[in-house]
Amino acid sequence: MTAMSTRVKIGVAVGSALLLGVVATGYAVLAAEPAASPATAGAGPVTLAPGQPRLLTITDRHVASVAGTDPGGARTVSNVECLRVYAAAGTGVCLAPENAWSYRVVVLDSALRPQRSVAVPGLPNRARVSASGRMISWTTFVGGDSYTASGFSTRTGILDTRSGSTVMSLEEFAVTRDGKPYRSADVNYWGVTFTADDNVFYATMSTGGKRYLVRGDLAARKVETLKENVECPSLSPDGTRLAFKEAIDADPQRGWRLSVLDLATMRVTPTAETTSVDDQAAWLDAATLAYTLRQDDGRPDVWAVPADGSGAPRLLVPDAESPSPLT
């Protein structure tokens, strides 16, 4: 270095900066996401209104629907962009991008028109509408202060579309764990599912490295733990069973088995799906679960499996995610 004059050094530095700038720009140009492609074959209005049995999904980031009798067949793709969708009784919830780094929870009417929206922190993960269409719930991931410091937490919120009241985070609720009052800074919630009275709900609570099924009371602003190692519960149409993901050997690092819990006996029945399922399943009918699986490159497909542990999983809708039955 001693031989190099300052002028040469500055020249080398500027040259490197230009070269690296060209590399970065070149890569960005090549990698740039193509402009949003218009809806493909079968574009048309997707409706949440009652009618023929259909399955609502996300296809290529847009809300789409397929006929319940022929889910692999022609699909109708709307121009409504969502990362996740769910609908019941003519009300939809869409986790919609606001820009490249922030998202909103958008409540949709039966024609997919936005009715109201809530700005949410973090990145969308789960969304649900209660069977009556009244209660909306969602979960987002929130990044830590630094990615080299400890990472992520979740925020789970609830919106009552009738009263307009919002709970931005269940962390405000009082907790009873194993019958005793409990508090901790590391409490996180995800995956809400409401019962028919639109007040009592089930969800996952994690604390101290364990994940619990909790039953919550929205009006009383409290939750109590029911069982360990139950995540992303989804209540059956008759309200007697919860589909959920069960961490294998209680270790999420080893993946999850899609299972069903009988609420009367608290007995767990694993389904025939042996691939790890990281999703909040949806009940297609009283006996069938639908859920998203991802291929190695991250492309999603919607699968279905019987809820009673029998049979085998079958591919329902290729290249789609976030299933939600419509009747």
Added chain:
Amino acid sequence: MYLSTVSRPRTDPPDVEPGRSRRRIALVSGNVLALGTVSLITDVSAEMVTAVLPLYLVLGLQLSPLAFGVVDGVYAGATALLRVVGGFVADRIRRRKLVAGFGYALSAVAKLGLLLAGRSVPMIGAVIAVDRLGKGVRSAPRDALITASTPPESLGRAFGVHRTMDAVGAFLGPLVAMAVLLAVGRSYDAVFVTSFCVAALGVVVLVLFVRERDTPTREAVATGPGGGGPAEEPDEGRPTVRELLGLLRDRPARRLVVAAALLGLATIGDGFVYLLLQRRENVDLTWFPLLAVGTSLVYLLLATPIGLLADRIGRLPVVLGGYAALGVTYLLLAGPVAGWPLLVLALALYGTFYAATDGVLIALAGPVLPPRLRTSGIALVQTGQALAYLVSSVLFGLAWQAWGPQNAIRAAAVAVAAVLLLTLLMLAPTYRPVPRKVS
């Protein structure tokens, strides 16, 4: 004596024509400026990835990010050990620039690793570990270079300027990442490639402009009669492991390392502080990230002025003052003040705590540590602090669980007071205020 000969901050490298007026106005030496520039560029690169990684993991790869926390603790311990090893190697081969450059290069390569890791959670974990390892390896040699390039009475200023430049980079990073995303949509890999290119530029600047030794003329001056400045000691062979252990038997050095660890025990971590603030004030969760931005802004603005203050009134009082600010921050979180005054006051004090301790502690340590083991010594100080912080954040979590957040934060304030007193008792007897410039 030497005070009047070396106290003037050296600004220009010898190969620049002398007599320029900027020698008078420059705050710090050219080497510190070069290291500050490298840190600024590298922090732009690092914070770009920090801003985008959650988006990439959750939306790009559709992974469940909660799995990542588990890997964290394991790597933290390994990094702490490797930091000391890196510091010792830098002392032993006497090439701090090389070791620091290795750390910067490692982090740069990790940015490309994120592209290659794909959807594999263990691979992504490993890449993040490599990035963190690079950060761990480079900070002690970098701080040792700053110490060696600065007359002892100006260390506070030098570290202040360096940390300010560092913070500016951290501020720009997320903005650059957003600009890239605006241009390319959701192609997160373009952000990683840009981040790599920025980091590579940082390494180029380091290679070209950072000097292992300060100007030869300057060392000649400093080691002249009565010299005791920052110049290297005469060659006495390479430092051995035994010498490194001996460093811990040396009273002033040992007390410093222990004090740094003690002070580390007083910090509960940003996560808890912001969470408490958010809950007290019911800050809208979407605005939550702004709490960290507010703190960094105060840090950025105050690092240099407080460094200058430390050179005037002494570094120990400033460091202890910083921890006092931390204690008051904790008390505020459990106190009667509420609303905007609480938010503004708490963030201002919390930023002041960082500005008064981060660089100033190393400025305090530099002159106490023997030059031939200075990098190892700085690494020990930083490692002690990091490990103690791990312990204290776990303890605070337990206290929260047992006594509730309000009582836990009061206990943390009491702990700060106790640690402050202990540190004062330990360091005051061996503390010599910095030599002041003879006017």
